[in-house]
Amino acid sequence: MSGRWRATGPARPWPAAGAALLLAGTAQVLPAGTWLPGPRCALFPALAGLGRPDHVALTFDDGPDPRTTPRFLDALDGLAVRATFFVLGERLAHHWDLGREIVRRGHELAVHGWTHDRPWRPSPLRESRRLSLAAHLVAQAYGDAPLWYRPPYGILTGDRLAAARTAGLRPVLWSAWGRDWTSRATARSVLDLLLRDLRGGGTALLHDTDREGAPGCWRAALGALPGLVAVCREAGLAVGPLGEHEVTRGHRRGARLIGGGPSGPADPRAR
Numbered sequence: 001m002s003g004r005w006r007a008t009g010p011a012r013p014w015p016a017a018g019a020a021l022l023l024a025g026t027a028q029v030l031p032a033g034t035w036l037p038g039p040r041c042a043l044f045p046a047l048a049g050l051g052r053p054d055h056v057a058l059t060f061d062d063g064p065d066p067r068t069t070p071r072f073l074d075a076l077d078g079l080a081v082r083a084t085f086f087v088l089g090e091r092l093a094h095h096w097d098l099g100r101e102i103v104r105r106g107h108e109l110a111v112h113g114w115t116h117d118r119p120w121r122p123s124p125l126r127e128s129r130r131l132s133l134a135a136h137l138v139a140q141a142y143g144d145a146p147l148w149y150r151p152p153y154g155i156l157t158g159d160r161l162a163a164a165r166t167a168g169l170r171p172v173l174w175s176a177w178g179r180d181w182t183s184r185a186t187a188r189s190v191l192d193l194l195l196r197d198l199r200g201g202g203t204a205l206l207h208d209t210d211r212e213g214a215p216g217c218w219r220a221a222l223g224a225l226p227g228l229v230a231v232c233r234e235a236g237l238a239v240g241p242l243g244e245h246e247v248t249r250g251h252r253r254g255a256r257l258i259g260g261g262p263s264g265p266a267d268p269r270a271r
């Protein structure tokens with residue numbers, strides 16, 4: 001595993017997520033995906049994936065998908081960029097070789113859950129069992145214990161937070177997205193939306209599959225990648241995985257926007 005970005009030693013504590021846990025204690029469902037990006041970044045910077053100001057974390061959710069993930073791996077190779085892939089345990093079990101290929105190409109594997117479902121009713125044992133199973137499978141593919149957990153739809157509950165703590169995972173969401181899961185998404189729209197909220201220290205959310213989105217929407221995310229990386233590099237920002245992002249370390253409030261413009265409301269349909 002030499003030459004990889006991966007931090008050694010025990011996982012860092014997650015104070016912001018701890019605060020979220022307290023919040024979740026008063027409300028079973030914490031619909032993090034519906035928060036305004038600004039307040040989420042200000043109140044829970046670690047949960048929003050804010051890190052060192054000279055770096056942007058690139059993350060992909062919902063894979064692995066043999067129809068689409070290899071295209072993203074090739075594009076990332078062409079751009080000389082490494083990223084973090086939040087995979088589903090069930091999909092990783094079905095596409096084990098592809099999960100291993102993501103790792104072989106130098107990317108970080110993280111946990112998106114076992115399946116892509118919503119927590120309709122409290123079920124702490126079920127949440128814990130399934131998340132631990134997913135984390136165990138990801139660890140086998142990754143060759144090391146994963147650090148990160150991003151729940152489907154960005155919905156955190158007390159059960160999910162407790163399950164993450166049991167599995168040794170740090171919850172992390174995002175600070176900018178491109179709404180690449182919609183039928184109307186284009187490479188241009190995805191890039192414009194990302195750049196609206198993205199700044200140094202931010203975490204970008206994309207998807208390497210359309211399994212949870214509109215058919216074919218992955219093309220918009222894939223098409224946005226070259227522009228995203230170019231704009232970041234022109235702004236003097238490196239692009240890489242969360243493992244190199246130093247989440248909550250070195251973030252300066254008020255870091256410059258990359259693309260300019262105001263922050264808009266979050267979309268509860270986040271995948």
Ligand SMILES: [Zn+2]
Pocket residue numbers: 061062112116151152153212271
């Ligand atoms: Zn998802």
